[in-house]
Amino acid sequence: MANLEHLRNENRFSLIEADICEAFDPGPVDYVFNFASPASPADYLRLGVETLRVGSAGTLNTLEIARKYGAKFLHASTSECYGDPLVHPQTESYWGHVNPIGPRSVYDEAKRFSEAAVMAYHRYHNVDTHMVRIFNTYGPRLQANDGRVISNLMMQALRGGELTIYGDGSQTRSFCYVSDLIAGILLLSRSDEHEPVNIGNPEEWTILECAQEVMEVVGIADGEARKLAHLPLPQDDPARRKPDISKANRLLGWSPKIPLRKGLELSLDYFRECAVAEKA
Ligand code: UDP
Numbered sequence: 001m002a003n004l005e006h007l008r009n010e011n012r013f014s015l016i017e018a019d020i021c022e023a024f025d026p027g028p029v030d031y032v033f034n035f036a037s038p039a040s041p042a043d044y045l046r047l048g049v050e051t052l053r054v055g056s057a058g059t060l061n062t063l064e065i066a067r068k069y070g071a072k073f074l075h076a077s078t079s080e081c082y083g084d085p086l087v088h089p090q091t092e093s094y095w096g097h098v099n100p101i102g103p104r105s106v107y108d109e110a111k112r113f114s115e116a117a118v119m120a121y122h123r124y125h126n127v128d129t130h131m132v133r134i135f136n137t138y139g140p141r142l143q144a145n146d147g148r149v150i151s152n153l154m155m156q157a158l159r160g161g162e163l164t165i166y167g168d169g170s171q172t173r174s175f176c177y178v179s180d181l182i183a184g185i186l187l188l189s190r191s192d193e194h195e196p197v198n199i200g201n202p203e204e205w206t207i208l209e210c211a212q213e214v215m216e217v218v219g220i221a222d223g224e225a226r227k228l229a230h231l232p233l234p235q236d237d238p239a240r241r242k243p244d245i246s247k248a249n250r251l252l253g254w255s256p257k258i259p260l261r262k263g264l265e266l267s268l269d270y271f272r273e274c275a276v277a278e279k280a
Helices: 002-007 039-046 048-069 105-125 149-159 178-189 206-220 246-252 260-279
Strands: 031-034 072-078 127-132 163-166 172-174 197-199 205-208 228-231
Touching: 002 072, 031 048, 039 048, 048 072, 048 178, 072 105, 072 178, 105 127, 127 149, 127 178, 149 163, 149 206, 149 260, 172 206, 178 197, 178 246, 197 246, 205 206, 206 260
Parallel strands: 031 072, 072 127, 127 197, 163 228
Antiparallel strands: 172 205
16 A cells, blocks of 8 residues: 555546455456566465466456456566576577476466466457566565565665575576566557567576675675575576567567666665664
């Protein structure tokens, strides 16, 4: 709710609180953006069955609203559709390497089912659908305690505690700043493309390199003892992840503008406030 505070006096905005896993009718709409799902591994592992339900029944219910009102539809999909990828960087034509019964399957398979559902509503019901495959995203308003790597490392560095590195930290991720992601999603929402489009920043970092960037941005000097705590690597944690964004570039003229260092600097005040609020 705190993230909606600035819309309190906006008369073009209204909030309906509902469970999309149950059929519901918001009345006529022009566009449905379906972003509903826990997204952090810590959250979806805790809410496994709920994650499966929102990514199946929930997606079907929101598609039904688009069909009923002739609305356009955009679905938030994910790089997790590629699983622990054997193709690098990941192109949209790659079908992925996903463990259908592993711990992450509650998220991965729900998101893959959602993609099938979106394509089916496009094919069978002619709904004007779009799908974005979102890669790791960060920025102000990222939940400070949601367990993801940027929020964890930023908060740990600000608290002055140990930075947790899962495994040896050689696994890679490619981090996209939130405003770049939003720009890409809006362009896609106005396009004619119905198949998935990767939106992410192809700058690829090992988790150790990422921790180093965080320490420099927070101002932990190089000479200071680096406090890294190595914890076990979670099962099926993808070894590497990097989007091929040539499709988004070709179709939408989109590419990200904010490199990791700059994005972390832009996020610092927000995480500082979170750290202060935590102490209060
Ligand atoms: N990770 C880490 N320390 C943390 C949190 C995450 O080393 O405190 C690692 C995690 O094992 C993964 C990567 O950072 O390899 C990204 O994890 P995250 O949970 O942010 O999202 P994922 O990309 O796995 O969905």
